[in-house]
Amino acid sequence: xxxxxxxxxxxxxxxxxxxxxxxxxxxxxxxxxxxxxxxxxxxxxxxxxxxxxxxxxxxxxxxxxxxxxxxxxxxxxxxxxxxxxxxxxxxxxxxxxxxxxxxxxxxxxxxxxxxxxxxxxxxxxxxxxxxxxx
Amino acid sequence: xxxxxxxxxxxxxxxxxxxxxxxxxxxxxxxxxxxxxxxxxxxxxxxxxxxxxxxxxxxxxxxxxxxxxxxxxxxxxxxxxxxxxxxxxxxxxxxxxxxxxxxxxxxxxxxxxxxxxxxxxxxxxxxxxxxxxx
Amino acid sequence: xxxxxxxxxxxxxxxxxxxxxxxxxxxxxxxxxxxxxxxxxxxxxxxxxxxxxxxxxxxxxxxxxxxxxxxxxxxxxxxxxxxxxxxxxxxxxxxxxxxxxxxxxxxxxxxxxxxxxxxxxxxxxxxxxxxxxx
Amino acid sequence: xxxxxxxxxxxxxxxxxxxxxxxxxxxxxxxxxxxxxxxxxxxxxxxxxxxxxxxxxxxxxxxxxxxxxxxxxxxxxxxxxxxxxxxxxxxxxxxxxxxxxxxxxxxxxxxxxxxxxxxxxxxxxxxxxxxxxx
Numbered sequence: 348x349x350x351x352x353x354x355x356x357x358x359x360x361x362x363x364x365x366x367x368x369x370x371x372x373x374x375x376x377x378x379x380x381x382x383x384x385x386x387x388x389x390x391x392x393x394x395x396x397x398x399x400x401x402x403x404x405x406x407x408x409x410x411x412x413x414x415x416x417x418x419x420x421x422x423x424x425x426x427x428x429x430x431x432x433x434x435x436x437x438x439x440x441x442x443x444x445x446x447x448x449x450x451x452x453x454x455x456x457x458x459x460x461x462x463x464x465x466x467x468x469x470x471x472x473x474x475x476x477x478x479x480x481x
Numbered sequence: 482x483x484x485x486x487x488x489x490x491x492x493x494x495x496x497x498x499x500x501x502x503x504x505x506x507x508x509x510x511x512x513x514x515x516x517x518x519x520x521x522x523x524x525x526x527x528x529x530x531x532x533x534x535x536x537x538x539x540x541x542x543x544x545x546x547x548x549x550x551x552x553x554x555x556x557x558x559x560x561x562x563x564x565x566x567x568x569x570x571x572x573x574x575x576x577x578x579x580x581x582x583x584x585x586x587x588x589x590x591x592x593x594x595x596x597x598x599x600x601x602x603x604x605x606x607x608x609x610x611x612x613x614x615x
Numbered sequence: 616x617x618x619x620x621x622x623x624x625x626x627x628x629x630x631x632x633x634x635x636x637x638x639x640x641x642x643x644x645x646x647x648x649x650x651x652x653x654x655x656x657x658x659x660x661x662x663x664x665x666x667x668x669x670x671x672x673x674x675x676x677x678x679x680x681x682x683x684x685x686x687x688x689x690x691x692x693x694x695x696x697x698x699x700x701x702x703x704x705x706x707x708x709x710x711x712x713x714x715x716x717x718x719x720x721x722x723x724x725x726x727x728x729x730x731x732x733x734x735x736x737x738x739x740x741x742x743x744x745x746x747x748x749x
Numbered sequence: 750x751x752x753x754x755x756x757x758x759x760x761x762x763x764x765x766x767x768x769x770x771x772x773x774x775x776x777x778x779x780x781x782x783x784x785x786x787x788x789x790x791x792x793x794x795x796x797x798x799x800x801x802x803x804x805x806x807x808x809x810x811x812x813x814x815x816x817x818x819x820x821x822x823x824x825x826x827x828x829x830x831x832x833x834x835x836x837x838x839x840x841x842x843x844x845x846x847x848x849x850x851x852x853x854x855x856x857x858x859x860x861x862x863x864x865x866x867x868x869x870x871x872x873x874x875x876x877x878x879x880x881x882x883x
Contacts, residue, residue: 348512350598354519357590360526377511378482384555385488391668392494392558400659404827412832414548415817421518424526425806430814430843437835444829456491464484525802534793538693546698549683559672561712564680567705575698616780618866622787625858628794645779646750652823653756660762660826682816689786692794724759732752 348374351421361423368478372471373417376438379468380413383445386461393455402448406461409445412438413468420475428479435472442469482508485555495557502612506605507551510572513602514547517579520595527589536582540595543579546572547602554609562613569606576603616642619689629691636746640739641685644706647736648681651713654729661723670716670726677713680706681736688743696747703740710737750776763825770880774873775819778840781870782815785847788863795857804850808863811847814840815870830881837874844871
């Protein structure tokens with residue numbers, strides 16, 4: 348996301364956390380939101396694999412919270428550490444839960460791709476928390 | 482976005498439009514949503530450059546519609562062509578308008594980055610429309 | 616939504632469309648986004664009623680576009696008529712399609728509630744279009 | 750929001766928290782998202798009142814997190830208590846911070862309306878936490 352990097356670098360008054368952790372966290376959470384959305388849509392028609400409603404719901408949870416993470420981090424001029432910390436924690440929890448559920452469905456490639464992406468996103472959010480402005 | 486590409490390819494029953502145009506359109510619209518968000522946040526503190534409220538509002542318009550484009554395209558199993566066509570058209574209009582406004586502020590690097598990204602996103606949305614399922 | 620009405624009335628420089636049509640449209644689209652979300656969640660466990668994946672997908676489409684309508688209309692200071700018109704048209708199309716699909720499932724109360732709400736939202740969006748700033 | 754109440758009541762397998770607290774929390778957070786959006790848009794043109802960039806940013810923070818609260822609560826079939834608790838906490842923090850900032854601008858009616866709504870939303874989120882499924 349070269350344009351986003353350039354935009355963040357051109358910000359006239361960034362909080363200190365608009366660094367590489369923020370860019371990685373925005374990128375991984377954006378991708379995670381879309382991968383979870385695709386996984387949920389795929390699970391809807393995987394009728395040979397039992398009840399996937401739990402997996403679909405976790406995908407939807409995860410997509411929602413991932414989408415919001417980037418929207419906060421892409422506004423680097425101000426950061427309310429307390430709010431952001433709770434949002435990043437919620438994202439880590441939702442991603443780990445979704446990864447755990449998707450990992451169980453090892454016969455479906457999209458669930459494995461989703462589990463991997465959820466773990467990358469959770470890692471990126473965890474790395475972001477200590478980089479927030481104190 | 483390799484994981485998203487893998488997830489889309491693993492979808493068991495995609496509509497025909499889950500091809501490279503969709504992947505490009507998701508990627509560019511995601512990046513555009515974040516770049517516009519960063520540009521709006523930067524404009525809020527660019528107090529030496531006159532009234533930027535029009536630029537900020539166009540950035541916010543553009544970020545909203547860009548964010549929704551990817552959410553639709555990341556669900557490839559079903560596509561309501563009529564709805565999607567209107568959404569892609571709205572995104573093209575918002576992106577072109579935002580690019581035009583940002584282009585005027587050539588003293589601010591973030592506005593130039595944003596104008597470029599808005600044009601890339603508009604191009605990707607225009608290329609997506611003929612790729613929608615008939 | 617008395618607080619929203621008061622906030623819209625207190626706006627120092629509204630476009631002419633921040634009137635009663637806008638308030639109704641924001642309220643009905645917000646409610647429609649949530650009702651569609653609830654209907655999709657309910658359909659996920661209605662395993663005695665055949666394949667509801669089409670209904671779920673239409674609910675998700677409708678929830679997405681409904682959510683964005685209010686976000687645009689709640690910013691009354693600026694309105695890009697062309698963008699907003701396409702978004703409202705997309706919302707009408709998605710709502711009518713979702714209403715039609717939900718109406719077919721007359722054995723499920725949540726689908727009937729959803730069909731009614733989608734029609735109210737479509738009506739409110741249609742009434743909003745001529746009220747947009749020229 | 751009678752239709753939403755009816756949809757929630759028609760859900761075939763709700764978690765125990767789809768009760769009156771959930772309906773109130775969805776309604777107040779939806780209204781808060783829109784009121785904050787309107788307040789930010791109004792602040793953009795309130796040029797006689799000094800630098801309102803902090804108020805605008807808090808409004809945008811608050812609108813984002815409020816919008817997601819309802820999207821989670823409107824899916825009553827499943828609730829990941831840990832994720833939801835963090836999201837509700839984040840919403841309370843963002844609402845209280847925004848209320849505090851808006852309250853300072855007592856010469857602007859939209860800021861007072863917004864402060865009141867943020868407090869109502871924070872109260873509703875706080876009341877929701879103990880109602881979550883254990």
